[in-house]
Amino acid sequence: MKYSVLPILILFVLAMTQPVQSQTPTYQNPDAAIEDRVEDLLNRMTVYEKIGQMTQLNITTINPTGKQADVELVEEKARDLIGNHHIGSFLNGEAVPPEQWFRFTNQLTRLAMEESRLGIPIIYGIDHVHGANYLEGGTIFPHNINLGATFNPQHSYNTGWVTAYETADLGHHWNFAPILDIGVNPLWPRIYETFGEDPRLAARMGESYINGYQRNEEIEPYNVAATAKHFLGYSDPKSGWDRSPAYIPKQAIHEFHRPSFQAAVDAGIKTVMLNSGEINGIPVHGSYELVTELLRDEMGFDGVVVTDWADIEKLVDFHFISENFKEATFRSVMAGIDMSMTPLTLEFNEAMQALVDEGRITEDRIDESVRRILRLKFELGLFEHPYPSNERLNRIGTTESKVKALEAARESIVLLRNKNGVLPVLNPTRILVAGPSADSKRNLAGGWTLAWQGANEERYPDDMMTILDALRAEYPDADIEHVTKTPSQQQIDAADLIVYAGGEEPYTEFVGNISDLTLPQNQLDEISRLSESATPLVLVLVQGRPRLITSVEEKTDAILHAGLPGFQGANAIAEIISGAVNPSGKLPISYPESPSHFTPYNHKPSANYDFDEEDANQISQVSQPTSLYPFGHGLSYTTFTYSDLRLSKSFIGENGSLSASVAVTNAGNRAGMESVLWFITDHVGTITRPVEELAHFEKIALEPGETKRVQFEIQPSEQLSYPDRNGQPILEEGYFTVKVGELTKEFRLEKNKDD
Incomplete structure (x- = not known):
């Protein structure tokens, strides 16, 4: 059978003259511009796939037990959520060995990259707020209130740097830190997560953390994203209780609460988490004025805005400004949120799809948020390096990192009182150590350590010292006696020194709400009893907020405000008591004198007047009307x-x-x-x-x-x-x-x- 070669030649020539079509989509081309990659991927996505990228679910939705501490993946659960509902982000967990974190994030990433239609990587969020606090063996730094007390931004930089160094390889791409609220209400249970009450101090410390975390070149090829939280005014609730209403004039918002967040935006912060409460009657999650007009338009933030835990739902059953979840979703999305930390159900996905079907939320509005989320993933290099690595686990908990944490703790301890130079104590023969924090590891580290509310004592590292341990190491030739009951007068008189370690047990968020800032009465009674002797009494306050000690302050010879100094904190406390370290911390907050009236140091003059005793018609200015110890106070040797x-x-x-x-x-x-x-x-x-x-x-x-x-x-x-x-x-x-x-x-x- 004969065939003409002419048609074949024509087809061959046509094929050779047609432009070659790339087999690689633009979004998968690492050499293409990020904006081009974002737009290419966005154009390939269905509306429901886009909604999935706006959803963040908790680890409990994909693990076997539904418990936070279970860092194990049930692939069937994750496959359904990623494959059928296109979930783009997960969060949370507790401290487990690094190998376990690696297995978990590796499995999760594989499902997203290999079994989803478009292969969009997962971004995993976690609260490493004072070091790698959700990683066994990780370096735990002092909490922010202690870093503020150092007045040394290098320690905040080191905290961010070490956190990235130890966790980036494990697939912890997105860290919900630093906390940039200012600690103006001492009752607020999260005050220890702030850098203190001054906006400039918070701005400098926050900026330093961001630079250390996001610009750590040692974590290449990985990159990580920090989060400025909680935007804004969260730390100034009128009642002092967590997530309760704040009433802040607009001028005060700009002058006191905005600067730390503005510094973060200027430093290139990649994400912002919103305040869970409300300001002047409007929940922040439903405020277009705060989220879009202020944060985006005025402050210039162009990154990802994420909600806090279940805060869209709270518009329905907590703030009561929305009739149902769908209406709450509409209000939050139109206010400007990009990602919903839902975090336990698919209710957000369902509500968003219904709003799109009804024509109330447009695909263009969804594209605004998904564009930011995809840009973040491209900027972090997740498409090129999505999988975690277990090849550099020796970076975790190095001696060098622990030294950085120890140096921060040393500079964070504030010597509030030192009557007659009782400290340092050079050559004691016998020391009594008492109080609830004397032999406690968990108290030194506070909340957000190994677990949300701090873990049980037995979960803390064997090589971590308590104050009792550290004093015994610091004074190897002395008799260091731990007294768990009120000692006899003979015991007290025989001692060279009494160290009473009081304060608080770990807490965070609403669990730490209290109605009385006074140090617990049983501790005050014990301090009073111990002070009756001529033996010098040193009070060590291990606490997340300034518990009132006015009634016993004069009964002590020395007071150390230890705050929450972390895993190396006991060492630092003992070194200061012995004089091996000269204290240099200064208060980043005003330490209140009374339970009924307190103001920050930079208060308005109207709170700065008192009546003169000689003439009630004259008003005389006084500098610190409500502080037992003022902002910036701190003694030295x-x-x-x-x-x-x-x-x-x-x-x-x-x-x-x-x-x-x-x-x-x-x-x-x-x-x-x-x-x-x-x-x-x-x-x-x-x-x-x-x-x-x-x-x-x-x-x-x-x-x-x-x-x-x-x-x-x-x-x-x-x-x-x-x-x-x-x-x-x-x-x-x-x-x-x-x-x-x-x-x-x-x-x-x-x-x-x-x-």
């Missing part, structure tokens, strides 16, 4: 003196700058570290100004007799302006006072004057 405060000129122009400097001298006989805190007071403002505000801080080390001149530049737009109720800066002419130590100098802002 040496003496630092401040002298020769200088300003480069007596005025400053609107676009100029002014140099302030002071000489700081170690006038004692041992080396020490001093946090130099600069404050500025605006004498007159259109809006009532704070009594004083932290303008700058710097920590320095000084040898005995050494002097250093410390300097900072005052910039009008940075230190002298303040926002109005719309967030617009106000810069007004007038007099200002700069204060460092006990030294002050005045200068004047003259807007039209040429520097």
Whole structure:
């Protein structure tokens, strides 16, 4: 049979002249621009696949027991949720060995990459809020309130860096830290998760954490995302209880609560988690004004906004602003959320699909959120490196990382009181150690450690010391006796020192709600009993918030505010008691004096007046009306003196700058570290100004007799302006006072004057 070759030749020529079609989709091409990859993938997805990317489910939906601690995967459950419902993110777990985390995330990733239609990787979220606290063998740093007390941003940077170093390989791509709320209400049970009450301190510490975590080059080829939480005003509930309403004027939101989050946005934070409560009657999860107009439009955040735990549902049964879950979903999505931490059901998926079917939520609106979520996954390199690795598990819990945690703990302990220089104790022969935290590991680390509320004592590492253990190691030749019952007078009189370790047991979130800030009465009674002897009494406060000690403060000889110093905390406490370490921590909060009235240090003047006893018609200003110990208080075993405060000129122009400097001298006989805190007071403002505000801080080390001149530049737009109720800066002419130590100098802002 004969065939003409002409048609074959024509087909061959046509085939050769047609452009070659790539077999690799653009979204799978690592050389393509991220935006092109995002759009290509977005165009290939169904609406329900997109909704799945907006959903985050808890580990309990894919493990055998439905318990948080069970880091084991049931593939049938995960296969259904990923394959049929296209879930794009999971979260949570508890501390298990790294090999177990590797198996779990490896299996989960394989299902997403190999058995789903488009092979979109999972992003896994976890609360490593003070080191790798959900990883056995991980390095546990002090909590944020302690890091704030160091006034040394390097320790916050180290916390972020080590956390990424130890967990990135395990598939923990997304960490729900740092906490950037400001700790202005001492009753609030999450105050220990904050860096303290000052916005500038929180901003510096948060920025440092983000840089350490997100810019750790040692974790390559992996990348990780930090989360700024909880946007915003969460830490200032009127009642002091977690997730209860806050009433904050708009101007105060901009001046006090926004700056730490703005610093995070400016530092390149990739995700933001919302406040679970409400502000001025509007739950944040339903506030277009806060989520879209403020966070996105004004502050410039273009990353992923995630809800907190089940907070869309709370619009129905907690805040009562939505009739049902579908209406709550509509309000939250239209307010601007991108991902729902649902976290236990598919109710969000079902509600979203119904809203799309009804035409109330458009695919374009869904695309806005999914575009951000996919961009995050591409930026983290999850499409190229989706699988975890078990080849660098020796990075976890290294000596170098533990030393970083120990250094942070050492600088975080605050010596509040040291009557007659009772500390340090150099050569004791007998020490009594008492109190609920004396022989407790879990108390030192607090909540969010191994488990949500802290784990049982037996789960803590064998090589972690309690305060009792650390004192015995620090004083090997002394008799260190642990007393669990009130000791006899003979026991007390025979001792050189009594160390009472009091405070709180672990808690977090609403579980830590209390109605009385006073230290528990049984502890106050024990402290009073122990103080009746001539034996020096040292009170060590291991606590997440400043429990009131006013009734026993004068009965003690020394007080250490240990906060929650983490796994190396006992070592640091013992070293400070012995004098091996010179304390350098300063309070990042105002320590309250009474249970019924407290204000942060930078309060408005209206809270800063008291009636003069001699003339009730005169009002005299007092500096700290509600603090037992003020913000920035902290003693040392040496003496630092401040002298020769200088300003480069007596005025400053609107676009100029002014140099302030002071000489700081170690006038004692041992080396020490001093946090130099600069404050500025605006004498007159259109809006009532704070009594004083932290303008700058710097920590320095000084040898005995050494002097250093410390300097900072005052910039009008940075230190002298303040926002109005719309967030617009106000810069007004007038007099200002700069204060460092006990030294002050005045200068004047003259807007039209040429520097």
